Amino acid sequence: MKDLFDYCEFGDLKLNSRIVRTGLWESQREKSGNLTPEIYNRYENIAASGAGLIISELYSLYPRDVFSKYSNTTHYSRFVREARDLTDLVHVYDVPIFAQLGFVQFNKRTEQNIKIEDVTVEDIRKIQTDMIIASQKFNYGGFDGIQLGLGNYYFLSRFINPNFNTRDDRYGGNTLNRLRIVLEMIKVIKNTTGLHINCRLNAFDGTTNGMTLDETIEICKLLEKHGVDSLQITRPRSPQFFTLENKETNPLVDAAEKIIGSVDIPVILGGGSNSQSQINRLLNSSSIDFISMQRPFVHDPSFLVDWHMEGNGVSGCRTCNNCY
Numbered sequence: 001m002k003d004l005f006d007y008c009e010f011g012d013l014k015l016n017s018r019i020v021r022t023g024l025w026e027s028q029r030e031k032s033g034n035l036t037p038e039i040y041n042r043y044e045n046i047a048a049s050g051a052g053l054i055i056s057e058l059y060s061l062y063p064r065d066v067f068s069k070y071s072n073t074t075h076y077s078r079f080v081r082e083a084r085d086l087t088d089l090v091h092v093y094d095v096p097i098f099a100q101l102g103f104v105q106f107n108k109r110t111e112q113n114i115k116i117e118d119v120t121v122e123d124i125r126k127i128q129t130d131m132i133i134a135s136q137k138f139n140y141g142g143f144d145g146i147q148l149g150l151g152n153y154y155f156l157s158r159f160i161n162p163n164f165n166t167r168d169d170r171y172g173g174n175t176l177n178r179l180r181i182v183l184e185m186i187k188v189i190k191n192t193t194g195l196h197i198n199c200r201l202n203a204f205d206g207t208t209n210g211m212t213l214d215e216t217i218e219i220c221k222l223l224e225k226h227g228v229d230s231l232q233i234t235r236p237r238s239p240q241f242f243t244l245e246n247k248e249t250n251p252l253v254d255a256a257e258k259i260i261g262s263v264d265i266p267v268i269l270g271g272g273s274n275s276q277s278q279i280n281r282l283l284n285s286s287s288i289d290f291i292s293m294q295r296p297f298v299h300d301p302s303f304l305v306d307w308h309m310e311g312n313g314v315s316g317c318r319t320c321n322n323c324y
């Protein structure tokens with residue numbers, strides 16, 4: 001019998017439960033980027049509550065990206081020192097913590113939201129270098145891993161998607177070519193840091209000529225082959241009013257099981273649950289071992305404490321999405 005509070009292995013890491021807390025974006029930081037006491041308190045509460053793994057709020061690669069008003073960045077002078085304080089706090093509870101890294105638009109001076117086909121090879125080298133430098137900062141900051149944002153409609157999810165990437169050079173065309181921008185930087189991050197690398201990607205996108213589950217599976221295999229340590233499966237748009245209970249009520253369940261059957265690295269199923277009994281039923285009726293939760297932690301960072309005591313908890317979050 002599996003239980004969400006099982007002590008379990010996640011690749012090279014040990015987790016205190018099967019619940020992965022994935023952050024949204026940070027609304028409590030100072031304008032300068034500095035972390036406020038509320039942020040340290042929240043992370044400590046999440047770690048103490050029984051979360052198995054914490055994935056941070058989004059760190060936007062570029063401070064002027066469209067979510068910059070809400071996103072953390074690594075672009076301020078005290079970043080490494082504050083990151084070290086934050087990760088030390090979480091590690092007291094033997095909880096690993098990953099930094100979530102991504103960006104939505106690629107901009108150059110007056111050119112905004114540059115299309116994939118207009119990104120030059122020099123631009124690709126800049127993006128890769130910026131991602132590698134950010135990863136090295138996370139490494140110095142004491143993070144155990146990074147989560148690369150290849151999902152939702154972030155820039156890299158569009159870059160690997162045939163619906164958006166119509167390039168005819170070695171960064172476009174077949175699956176391997178579209179994924180090359182990611183694989184090249186993963187190789188350097190693996191060689192220069194000790195970070196666990198998790199990739200968060202869409203199971204499918206439902207658009208004409210877009211990403212199918214079969215291609216996502218091919219991408220997952222390539223990511224594994226090139227050193228990625230774990231995956232998180234999500235969807236392009238935020239899940240709303242889905243329950244996790246079975247594949248009839250959440251189409252991601254079936255997709256996640258097919259991906260789990262195709263790779264030998266841990267796979268996290270993303271989002272959509274607010275009930276302890278639902279999660280335990282899903283764990284015991286499928287090959288899914290790890291569940292990501294976001295908004296229940298926004299509603300109450302300590303809700304897992306109550307779940308642990310009650311045994312049949314339900315989050316007060318109603319998935320209204322107002323926190324977006």
Ligand code: SF4
Binds near residue numbers: 296321322323
């Ligand atoms: S109830 Fe709505 S606003 Fe509150 S955490 Fe849940 S989704 Fe966000």
